[in-house]
Amino acid sequence: MDPNKTNDDELNAIQNIDKIIHEPARLLLMAHLFVIESADFLFLQHQTGLTWGNISSHLRKLENAGYVAVEKQFIDKKPHTTLKLTDKGRRAFKEYRKNMKQVFEDLPE
Amino acid sequence: MSKKIDLKEIERKAYTSYHQDGVIDVTIAFVVFVFNIMMLSDMPWLGGITGILAISFYAGAKKLLTVPRIGYVKFPQQRAQRITTVTVVLGVLAFVAGIFAFMQTTSQGTPAWLQLLIENYMLTIGTAGATLFLLGGYAFKTKRVYAYALLTLAMFVAGHFIIFPLYYYLTVLGTLILLIGLIMMIRFVRKYPKTTETAEE
Numbered sequence: 226m227d228p229n230k231t232n233d234d235e236l237n238a239i240q241n242i243d244k245i246i247h248e249p250a251r252l253l254l255m256a257h258l259f260v261i262e263s264a265d266f267l268f269l270q271h272q273t274g275l276t277w278g279n280i281s282s283h284l285r286k287l288e289n290a291g292y293v294a295v296e297k298q299f300i301d302k303k304p305h306t307t308l309k310l311t312d313k314g315r316r317a318f319k320e321y322r323k324n325m326k327q328v329f330e331d332l333p334e
Numbered sequence: 335m336s337k338k339i340d341l342k343e344i345e346r347k348a349y350t351s352y353h354q355d356g357v358i359d360v361t362i363a364f365v366v367f368v369f370n371i372m373m374l375s376d377m378p379w380l381g382g383i384t385g386i387l388a389i390s391f392y393a394g395a396k397k398l399l400t401v402p403r404i405g406y407v408k409f410p411q412q413r414a415q416r417i418t419t420v421t422v423v424l425g426v427l428a429f430v431a432g433i434f435a436f437m438q439t440t441s442q443g444t445p446a447w448l449q450l451l452i453e454n455y456m457l458t459i460g461t462a463g464a465t466l467f468l469l470g471g472y473a474f475k476t477k478r479v480y481a482y483a484l485l486t487l488a489m490f491v492a493g494h495f496i497i498f499p500l501y502y503y504l505t506v507l508g509t510l511i512l513l514i515g516l517i518m519m520i521r522f523v524r525k526y527p528k529t530t531e532t533a534e535e
Contacts, residue, residue: 252339260345261407267529268405272348307406 239328245290246321250275251283255310255318258293263309284308292317352407353476355522357395359515361388362470362482366508374501399519403526420473424466456500460490482511 287293292314372380451458464487471479493503
C-alpha cells in the first residue's frame, strides 16, 4: 500500500469537511433540524441551550449557504418564523457525517 | 465538541420534551370520565362526541399551553403516519366487531362468545382499555401510556374478583391519570415559562 496515497485520502477527507456546518453551534442547529421537519426559534432555543442572538446569527449563515429555509407567516395575527433544512442542507449534513466518520476511521491508533 | 452528537437521542429528547406537558394524560383522563358518565347515565351518544371533544381539547391545549412555552415543532411524517395507522386499524376493528356482533345477535340471538364477554364485563373492558392504551402508547411513542395499559388491566382484573361497581374503577383510573397529567402540566409550566421574545429577528 502506498503510504502517500493514504495520506492524500486523509487530507482529502479533512479538506472536504464543510466548514459552515463544522462550527459547534451550527452543527448543533443542523443536527436538531435534521431530525425534525420544522421548528421555530423558541423550540431550537430550548433544545440547544443557545441564546436567541446566537441562534439568529448562526441561522443567518446557514440560510445564506442555502442549508436552512426561513419561512415567515402570521399565526393568529402574530408574526411567526419557522425554520427547516432545505434539500441542499440535508445532503450537506449527510455528507458532513460521512466525511467526519471517514476522517476518524482513517486515523491511526 | 466534547460531547458526541447522537441524532436518535436528539430526536427522542425533542419528541419527549414536546409531550412532557401532561396534555395527553389529561385528555385520556377526560375520555375515561366521559366513558364513565356514558355507562352511568346510559347515554351512548356521548361515545360519539367524545372523540371530537378529546381531539379538540388536545389540539387547543397544545396551541394555548405547549407551543407558547416550548415553541413550535413539526415532526417527520413517519410519526404522523404511525398515529393515522393506529386510528384506522382501531376504527376498522371496532367496525368489523360491531357488524359481526350485530349480525350474529339478530340472526341467532346473543351468541355464546358475546354472552361470555358480557358476563365477564370487567375483564372485557379491562382488556379493551389496556389494548387501547397499548396502541396509544405505540402511536404517540410515549412510555407512560404503556404503564396506563398495565394499570388498567391490573385494576379491572382485580375488579373481576373484588366486586365493586364499574364506575368506582373508572373513577379511580381517571383520577389517577388526571393527577399524573396535572402534575406534569404544572412541572411543564414552571420549567417553560411563557416568553415575550418574538421570532422576528
